Amino acid sequence: MYTYKSEILYTKTKFATDKAEASDLIELDNLINERAKEGWELVTYSYMSSSFQVKGATLITFKKLN
Template sequence: MYEYKTEVLYTKTKWTTDKAEESDILELNDLFNERSQEGWELVTYSYMSTSLQFKGATLITFKREK
């Protein structure tokens, strides 16, 4: 049996191209590494753009055994 954890990671710029702020990538890596240390495994992620022209977010789901 697993338990799941979903988080939203907001980005500083909207990723409409292959360009992303390096700080956003570092923050994403930090989140993955922190959750990995806690025993969480990445299950899925989905980029969610907003109606604003300069922001977006990534919905990230992790799992681990209970």
């Protein structure tokens, strides 16, 4: 049996593009690696942009064996 946990990682405000920046990737890697140390495994992720593509977020789901 697994326990699932979802988190939202917000991206920085962008005015000209919705492309990921190096700092966004570092934050994402840090979150995934921190959760892995706690025993969580990445299951899925989904980028959610705002209606104006100014600020978005990534919904990330992890699982852990009970």
